[in-house]
Amino acid sequence: MPNKGTIIKSGISGMVLVVLLFFVMSPKVSTSYAPVPKLKTQCPPGFKKNKNNECMAINLYQQYDSPHDNGVGGLQTGLPEIRDGFSPQEIDLGRYLFFDPVLSGNQTISCATCHDPGKGFSDGMATSTGMNGEKGTRSAPTLWNVGYLKKLFWDGRSKSLEDQMQEPLFAHNEMDNTPENLLQSLNAIENYRSLFAEAYPERPKAQAIALDEIYTALAGFQASLVSLNSRYDQYAHGYHDALTLNEIEGLNVFRSFVARCAECHTPPLFTNQQFAVIGTPEPNGLPLDPGAQVPFQDSTLRGAFKVPSLRNIAKTAPYMHSGRFETLREAVEFYTKGRGHAVPEGEDLIIHWHIWEPDLSDTELDRLVDFLKTLTDESFTPQIPEQLPSGLEPAL
Ligand code: HEC
Numbered sequence: 118m119p120n121k122g123t124i125i126k127s128g129i130s131g132m133v134l135v136v137l138l139f140f141v142m143s144p145k146v147s148t149s150y151a152p153v154p155k156l157k158t159q160c161p162p163g164f165k166k167n168k169n170n171e172c173m174a175i176n177l178y179q180q181y182d183s184p185h186d187n188g189v190g191g192l193q194t195g196l197p198e199i200r201d202g203f204s205p206q207e208i209d210l211g212r213y214l215f216f217d218p219v220l221s222g223n224q225t226i227s228c229a230t231c232h233d234p235g236k237g238f239s240d241g242m243a244t245s246t247g248m249n250g251e252k253g254t255r256s257a258p259t260l261w262n263v264g265y266l267k268k269l270f271w272d273g274r275s276k277s278l279e280d281q282m283q284e285p286l287f288a289h290n291e292m293d294n295t296p297e298n299l300l301q302s303l304n305a306i307e308n309y310r311s312l313f314a315e316a317y318p319e320r321p322k323a324q325a326i327a328l329d330e331i332y333t334a335l336a337g338f339q340a341s342l343v344s345l346n347s348r349y350d351q352y353a354h355g356y357h358d359a360l361t362l363n364e365i366e367g368l369n370v371f372r373s374f375v376a377r378c379a380e381c382h383t384p385p386l387f388t389n390q391q392f393a394v395i396g397t398p399e400p401n402g403l404p405l406d407p408g409a410q411v412p413f414q415d416s417t418l419r420g421a422f423k424v425p426s427l428r429n430i431a432k433t434a435p436y437m438h439s440g441r442f443e444t445l446r447e448a449v450e451f452y453t454k455g456r457g458h459a460v461p462e463g464e465d466l467i468i469h470w471h472i473w474e475p476d477l478s479d480t481e482l483d484r485l486v487d488f489l490k491t492l493t494d495e496s497f498t499p500q501i502p503e504q505l506p507s508g509l510e511p512a513l
């Protein structure tokens with residue numbers, strides 16, 4: 118006969134077993150294998166599907182034949198070419214991948230951690246923090262309209278979305294993954310295997326997920342982030358009442374030969390996609406960021422950065438490559454404080470000739486800020502997936 122002690126003991130171990138079973142069968146685990154909806158067969162808004170199942174961009178700027186790099190400040194100027202032609206399925210698969218922390222080494226951060234749709238696809242921080250809590254040295258740019266950009270990163274060191282993403286994916290201070298580990302973790306998830314087979318129907322269904330497929334899907338999703346329906350755009354297409362008088366005044370300062378903003382931040386993309394040395398200050402105590410000098414090995418590009426688009430700029434504070442300016446007013450005021458005023462002593466930067474002493478009044482600066490706020494349009498913000506194919510929570 119077992120004594121009381123053993124009865125109690127086996128009772129406890131029975132309980133432990135029940136508790137263990139509960140955890141094993143708990144919803145958290147079973148959701149990993151819950152079915153994920155099929156990939157979308159329709160293109161995102163702003164794209165129209167052609168007969169080859171490719172999503173092609175459609176917008177009102179296509180009516181204007183004045184080429185983008187010719188018009189300085191013209192309202193009805195065309196846009197540069199966008200990366201389009203991805204299938205709806207590729208774009209939708211990219212959406213899942215973008216939010217999924219399974220892409221990072223320890224499965225805690227996703228692209229959306231630093232490019233959060235709720236923060237204009239940026240992260241609200243001066244410089245980003247990656248895995249291992251490591252701080253980067255530059256601010257996370259918005260991804261709105263990134264499909265139009267010919268050079269990526271602040272220093273333009275990358276030429277394509279597919280090439281660009283390999284840095285954050287595999288950098289120790291960002292997502293800290295390896296190509297082998299990334300493939301292994303995705304291929305171990307049945308949901309992803311079937312979604313990739315759906316997105317890439319030409320290859321054998323049982324074929325393992327490949328890196329190129331991951332890159333293409335993420336590129337397709339990013340290139341679908343189009344923002345061209347701001348109040349400014351309505352004004353540009355002829356609806357005069359879309360802007361207030363103050364905002365129109367701001368637009369006129371922006372386009373003026375005194376302020377010269379539009380020479381670099383050229384509408385309708387609000388960037389001419391060139392490099393410019395404008396001499397913004399680094400955060401206190403940090404040395405000058407040499408910018409494009411490094412990848413291009415060209416000393417005339419010391420301190421040069423890619424002219425950023427100003428679309429959705431009101432959503433992506435703090436500003437500049439270093440996130441040095443907290444507000445739009447501070448960022449705009451920089452331009453009127455004197456050519457080269459923030460260049461560290463001993464540095465001899467070749468400041469761009471459009472940066473000079475426009476001597477803007479406080480009211481003009483206020484009007485510029487009023488105008489910049491009209492460039493907000495988040496109407497095509499994609500849906501954050503409620504459930505990810507990996508069973509993990511979307512990491513924002
Ligand atoms: C730890 C934060 C972090 C994560 C995670 C991250 N990024 Fe970034 N991203 C940045 C920063 C910071 C930059 C700018 C770096 C530079 O210019 O040197 C950047 C730049 C970019 C750019 C260039 C944009 C432009 O205008 O030039 C793209 C595109 C981009 N990231 C996409 C992605 C994708 C896709 C992922 C996921 C695979 C990702 N990022 C993950 C912080 C992050």
Ligand code: HEC
Pocket residue numbers: 371376377378379380381382392393394395396397422423424425426427430433435436437438439445448449452469470471472485
């Ligand atoms: C010579 C080209 C040039 C001119 C002219 C110019 N900018 Fe810029 N602008 C840049 C560059 C380059 C940067 C990025 C600099 C950096 O990060 O250090 C920038 C950054 C900005 C930013 C911050 C963007 C962000 O994403 O953080 C704002 C806002 C801005 N400019 C507004 C203006 C306004 C307003 C004017 C006119 C008063 C103007 N710019 C004139 C080249 C120019």
